[in-house]
Amino acid sequence: MAGYREPGRVQILHSIFKEGYPMPIVCTGYAAEDATASLDRFSFSRRTPGPTDVAIDILFCGVCHTDLHTVRNEWGGTLYPCVPGHEIVGRVAAVGDNVTRFRVGDVAAVGCMVDSCQECESCRRGLEQFCAKGLVGTYNSVDPILGGPTFGGYSNHIVVTEHFVLHIPEGMDLAGAAPLLCAGITTYSPLREWDAGPGKRIGVVGLGGLGHMAVKLAHAMGAHVVLFTTSSSKVADGLRLGAAEVALSNDPEAVAAYKSSLDLIIDTVAAPHDIDLYLGLLKRDATLVQVGVPDKPLSVNVFSLIANRRRFAGSLIGGIAETQEMLDFCATHGITADIELIPIQDVEMAYARMLKSDVKYRFVIDMASLARA
Ligand SMILES: [Zn+2]
Ligand SMILES: [Zn+2]
Numbered sequence: 001m002a003g004y005r006e007p008g009r010v011q012i013l014h015s016i017f018k019e020g021y022p023m024p025i026v027c028t029g030y031a032a033e034d035a036t037a038s039l040d041r042f043s044f045s046r047r048t049p050g051p052t053d054v055a056i057d058i059l060f061c062g063v064c065h066t067d068l069h070t071v072r073n074e075w076g077g078t079l080y081p082c083v084p085g086h087e088i089v090g091r092v093a094a095v096g097d098n099v100t101r102f103r104v105g106d107v108a109a110v111g112c113m114v115d116s117c118q119e120c121e122s123c124r125r126g127l128e129q130f131c132a133k134g135l136v137g138t139y140n141s142v143d144p145i146l147g148g149p150t151f152g153g154y155s156n157h158i159v160v161t162e163h164f165v166l167h168i169p170e171g172m173d174l175a176g177a178a179p180l181l182c183a184g185i186t187t188y189s190p191l192r193e194w195d196a197g198p199g200k201r202i203g204v205v206g207l208g209g210l211g212h213m214a215v216k217l218a219h220a221m222g223a224h225v226v227l228f229t230t231s232s233s234k235v236a237d238g239l240r241l242g243a244a245e246v247a248l249s250n251d252p253e254a255v256a257a258y259k260s261s262l263d264l265i266i267d268t269v270a271a272p273h274d275i276d277l278y279l280g281l282l283k284r285d286a287t288l289v290q291v292g293v294p295d296k297p298l299s300v301n302v303f304s305l306i307a308n309r310r311r312f313a314g315s316l317i318g319g320i321a322e323t324q325e326m327l328d329f330c331a332t333h334g335i336t337a338d339i340e341l342i343p344i345q346d347v348e349m350a351y352a353r354m355l356k357s358d359v360k361y362r363f364v365i366d367m368a369s370l371a372r373a
Helices: 065-071 174-181 183-193 209-220 232-241 252-256 275-279 302-309 320-332 344-355 367-371
Strands: 025-031 040-046 053-063 088-095 107-110 113-115 157-161 201-205 224-229 245-248 262-267 282-290 311-314 339-343 362-366
Touching: 025 157, 025 367, 040 157, 053 107, 053 174, 053 339, 053 344, 053 367, 065 344, 088 157, 088 174, 107 174, 113 157, 174 183, 174 209, 174 320, 174 339, 174 362, 183 209, 183 262, 183 320, 201 209, 209 224, 209 232, 209 262, 209 320, 224 232, 232 245, 245 252, 252 275, 262 275, 275 282, 275 302, 282 302, 302 311, 339 344, 344 362, 344 367, 362 367
Parallel strands: 201 224, 201 262, 224 245, 262 282, 282 311, 339 362
Antiparallel strands: 025 040, 053 088, 053 157, 053 362, 088 107
8 A cells, every 4th residue: 555644753654656656745635535535635655757757746636526425435446545636737746758749837637547558549640538448537446556556636746657647728717727637628528529510509418517517518519508497596607607598407398398309418417307207308319428426327229229219328537638628719709617716624514515416616736725724
């Protein structure tokens, strides 16, 4: 285990390092010890930057639903201690000798991945998220150099190989940019893959962290966006964020009005829901892409698919090149996430509010708060 939890005592675990690898650096973050523990202050080791590494002082980290599911082991397989966080924006503190695209002082970002094999067919096509051999998640993967879990962005510092570090275009609000690294790319990638753009009618189901990005991005791509939400209190927000129309999804007649009329649906709902209701809104050969992850299987009536030859698909974040493309697109169109900035000491409160969908529309941790007692 690369982490330790003995405040005031620096204990370097030499045995876990590959021979010849430089001594690690000690970082501070917030971790969960097990599935029932609250997140609390935690000290741990990261590698010193190697020749191709970029070391980043973290300024902001978004709070994603995956963080909550992982620290509570709700999807199984959590490695503890768990430092979550994969929507990271910071400033470059050091670079290795072979780094060419970043300089000390640059604003940089890290999303959900920190390494992959770089050799498999997916990696060669820039689809690192589907790496067949060696994808390393920003947290909750096995650290290929230090051993133990990878530690995420709820921390003061991170070291990442250059290929997986993104540029934040000049002028972007840095806190608002953080959620683009997961919520942004998770919705941008399927919108691009399925050709959202002018003349297209795009449905977005759910107005949370993912949904509010899907609405903004699809609107900026020139599509006609129809938002489906259960909450009448979100209608005005939906229109403000870029939806042309908002339908209340618990009103069957309001939903049925869109029957066989949409070119693409991005479904962001992470709870059990009636998928047939939305499949029925697709035109011939159109696709519903599920990006929200309910914790139980969704049932699908096959009649919903064979009628109109419809497709039910999934999508997972996006590759590194596409993530940079998304950041540049957002800068061009003046898009960042709508956020509530919190100190890290409030992260449990943020989780409790996220479970009630009580956030507009993403919490972002101000990492300066880590310096407080
Ligand atoms: Zn995420
Ligand atoms: Zn690969």
